[in-house]
Amino acid sequence: MVIDESQIWRCNNRMSKRLLSLVLLVPFLLSAETKLPSILGSHMVLQQGEKCPIWGWDDSDKQVTVEFAGQKHTAKVGDDGRWEIHLDSMKANANGQTLTIRGSSKIELTDVLVGEVWLCSGQSNMEWRVRQSANPQEEIANAKHPLIRHIKIPHRPAAQPENDVPSDGWKVCSPQTAADFTAVGYYFARHLQSEIKVPIGLIGSNWGGTRIEPWIPPVGFKSVPALKANFADKLDQFPTKRGNGVNHQSPLALYNGMINPLLPYTIKGALWYQGESNNGEGMLYHEKMKALIAGWRSVFNKPELPFYYVQLAPFRYGRDDDPRLPGIWQAQLETLKVPHTGMAVTTDITNVRDIHPKNKQDVGKRLALWALVKDYGKKLKTQYSGPIFEKTSHAEGKDSLTVHFKKLGDHHHGLKTNDNKPISHFEIAGKDGKWHPAKATIVYGDHLIVKSDAVKNPVHVRFGWHQMAEPNLVNGAGLPASPFSTAFK
Numbered sequence: 288m289v290i291d292e293s294q295i296w297r298c299n300n301r302m303s304k305r306l307l308s309l310v311l312l313v314p315f316l317l318s319a320e321t322k323l324p325s326i327l328g329s330h331m332v333l334q335q336g337e338k339c340p341i342w343g344w345d346d347s348d349k350q351v352t353v354e355f356a357g358q359k360h361t362a363k364v365g366d367d368g369r370w371e372i373h374l375d376s377m378k379a380n381a382n383g384q385t386l387t388i389r390g391s392s393k394i395e396l397t398d399v400l401v402g403e404v405w406l407c408s409g410q411s412n413m414e415w416r417v418r419q420s421a422n423p424q425e426e427i428a429n430a431k432h433p434l435i436r437h438i439k440i441p442h443r444p445a446a447q448p449e450n451d452v453p454s455d456g457w458k459v460c461s462p463q464t465a466a467d468f469t470a471v472g473y474y475f476a477r478h479l480q481s482e483i484k485v486p487i488g489l490i491g492s493n494w495g496g497t498r499i500e501p502w503i504p505p506v507g508f509k510s511v512p513a514l515k516a517n518f519a520d521k522l523d524q525f526p527t528k529r530g531n532g533v534n535h536q537s538p539l540a541l542y543n544g545m546i547n548p549l550l551p552y553t554i555k556g557a558l559w560y561q562g563e564s565n566n567g568e569g570m571l572y573h574e575k576m577k578a579l580i581a582g583w584r585s586v587f588n589k590p591e592l593p594f595y596y597v598q599l600a601p602f603r604y605g606r607d608d609d610p611r612l613p614g615i616w617q618a619q620l621e622t623l624k625v626p627h628t629g630m631a632v633t634t635d636i637t638n639v640r641d642i643h644p645k646n647k648q649d650v651g652k653r654l655a656l657w658a659l660v661k662d663y664g665k666k667l668k669t670q671y672s673g674p675i676f677e678k679t680s681h682a683e684g685k686d687s688l689t690v691h692f693k694k695l696g697d698h699h700h701g702l703k704t705n706d707n708k709p710i711s712h713f714e715i716a717g718k719d720g721k722w723h724p725a726k727a728t729i730v731y732g733d734h735l736i737v738k739s740d741a742v743k744n745p746v747h748v749r750f751g752w753h754q755m756a757e758p759n760l761v762n763g764a765g766l767p768a769s770p771f772s773t774a775f776k
Contacts, residue, residue, distance in 0.1 A: 349416075674760065
């Protein structure tokens with residue numbers, strides 16, 4: 288028998304290659320695992336009363352099973368490596384439960400609650416932490432609210448929509464953790480939780496000094512005709528329009544990196560505190576707010592997503608008579624015409640020398656008042672908002688104007704001043720457009736008669752129309768009236 292050594296060599300070579308392939312494959316097989324986005328984690332709060340998506344990644348064609356609260360759901364991993372199931376609607380539950388995922392590997396998320404989830408977004412006044420608010424030591428020491436949970440989304444601009452973003456996970460509210468919670472969000476949650484008695488989850492996705500445009504998704508820009516030319520028609524240029532790289536002011540960039548990674552997590556609503564970086568845009572800012580609201584409602588798949596925001600506080604921008612801030616106030620006031628929105632007015636809890644007023648307690652509470660009435664059916668003993676301008680009419684001939692405020696709920700406004708002094712910061716103008724200080728008198732507790740000897744036939748009225756104005760008009764609940772101008776367009 289003749290042995291061909293070349294055949295032996297070739298056979299051995301083939302076997303070596305197969306063995307090498309198997310050796311290389313073993314670590315891959317061993318490393319296969321089920322992965323979750325960072326928004327899904329231990330201590331999280333799932334939204335009550337709605338289907339809740341649970342999703343992640345695994346090897347394609349694998350089967351993934353999710354078990355929680357007596358439910359069991361199975362999904363097949365798609366060709367893209369992604370899987371998703373939907374938990375059935377659940378009632379609020381303050382008892383922590385374990386959510387188990389079985390795929391290539393097993394994951395157990397512990398201490399998961401069911402309650403209400405709110406997104407807290409905007410710039411620095413929303414990012415401002417509890418440790419930076421008024422009375423921080425006392426507030427932190429008393430932050431013993433284990434049913435309030437918070438997750439902070441890190442600063443992360445992105446050129447394209449991201450599927451995930453790294454985070455430190457969900458934190459249970461305690462004196463050891465609450466210091467770094469969003470202050471406005473925390474005080475909102477504290478007041479809300481005290482009233483509705485269910486767990487509250489806060490998603491803090493915010494970044495100081497940012498404009499509104501980076502937070503708006505493409506569908507939002509496309510929904511507003513006024514933004515068509517400068518934004519909707521140029522989406523392919525963003526988010527690198529402001530330079531060669533992506534930064535925190537690039538349109539779409541923060542939506543891509545800090546909102547899209549949250550999807551499709553189910554939320555109840557959104558809180559928004561922003562506008563300082565868009566100061567001077569006037570009613571254009573209103574159009575951008577419409578785009579943000581419509582965009583978020585679309586991507587979170589909630590056409591009636593509650594959206595509650597904070598009207599900027601008085602502050603000295605530049606010279607004393609700088610006219611820009613009142614225009615933002617009017618834009619924010621106009622945004623109340625968008626359904627399922629609410630606005631917290633802050634003209635009375637400000638510091639005109641500090642763009643970050645420390646009293647975040649009342650800001651959060653005022654946002655919570657809107658949610659309690661509009662979303663949770665609470666019957667409050669007083670109004671949930673300060674007076675909101677509705678219209679004017681002529682009274683007592685043509686030498687004065689009557690200012691009417693919107694009826695909010697079942698309670699009368701009960702107009703008054705918070706310092707027992709005459710009503711301040713009203714002005715009227717005739718057809719010549721010249722403004723003059725005016726006297727405002729409360730009539731029947733619900734509306735005002737405004738007049739000035741210098742204006743015989745007034746056609747316009749404005750209130751609090753100065754960046755450092757701290758007017759004293761409030762309602763029976765002590766909530767301040769929003770600045771407004773009938774002449775500003």
